[in-house]
Amino acid sequence: MALTADAAMNVAHILSEALPYIQRYRGKTIVIKFGGNAMETEDVQSSFARDVVLMKTVGINPVVVHGGGPQIGMLLKALGKESRFVDGLRVTDAETMDVVEMVLGGLVNKQIVSLINRHGGKAVGLSGKDADLIRARKLEYSRKTPEMDAPEIIDLGHVGEVQSIDTSVIEMLVRGDFIPVIAPTGVGPDGRAYNINADT
Numbered sequence: 001m002a003l004t005a006d007a008a009m010n011v012a013h014i015l016s017e018a019l020p021y022i023q024r025y026r027g028k029t030i031v032i033k034f035g036g037n038a039m040e041t042e043d044v045q046s047s048f049a050r051d052v053v054l055m056k057t058v059g060i061n062p063v064v065v066h067g068g069g070p071q072i073g074m075l076l077k078a079l080g081k082e083s084r085f086v087d088g089l090r091v092t093d094a095e096t097m098d099v100v101e102m103v104l105g106g107l108v109n110k111q112i113v114s115l116i117n118r119h120g121g122k123a124v125g126l127s128g129k130d131a132d133l134i135r136a137r138k139l140e141y142s143r144k145t146p147e148m149d150a151p152e153i154i155d156l157g158h159v160g161e162v163q164s165i166d167t168s169v170i171e172m173l174v175r176g177d178f179i180p181v182i183a184p185t186g187v188g189p190d191g192r193a194y195n196i197n198a199d200t
Helices: 005-025 042-057 069-078 094-118 168-175
Strands: 029-034 061-066 123-127 134-138 141-143 152-154 160-165 179-183 185-187 193-195
Touching (some): 042 094, 061 094, 061 168, 069 094, 094 179, 094 185, 094 193, 134 193, 168 179
Parallel strands (some): 029 061, 061 179, 123 179
Antiparallel strands (some): 134 160, 185 193
């Protein structure tokens, strides 16, 4: 597709403005969080995928960590299970954890991988459980209001927090010119799966 003179000038202008950032971050690994709400329109998805591929093309190493809250909620609703949240965190019992793993590690992860690949990248999907990439522990969650004498301890079920990240798999993929796409689930010392907020 040929560009008009105005479009070509616009592209040249954008690239000249981006050049200092490209030079600054060339060879660096950048973690990008792609939220579940952002995945709901095709324009945003395509723009995201093009930007990620462009970053890789100019020598920046993007690593994508994605959410999928709306997609998890839709599947739970279809299964007749109500979503419950405490301060924005999804209460995750064993049955909900199965759905979280299906949606994040399967459906959403593979959609993002396919999207990046269709735009010229080489993406590889992982969950935090693959090769013990994300070691997790149960999130100890408490909250206190001014009316309370002591904090209230809330059991969120299979909600976890990151204990450690084994970056060796990510580094291997980056060296191989791949773009890692990571679903935010982790594994505890006992092999138990945990739902981890993609923001963390």
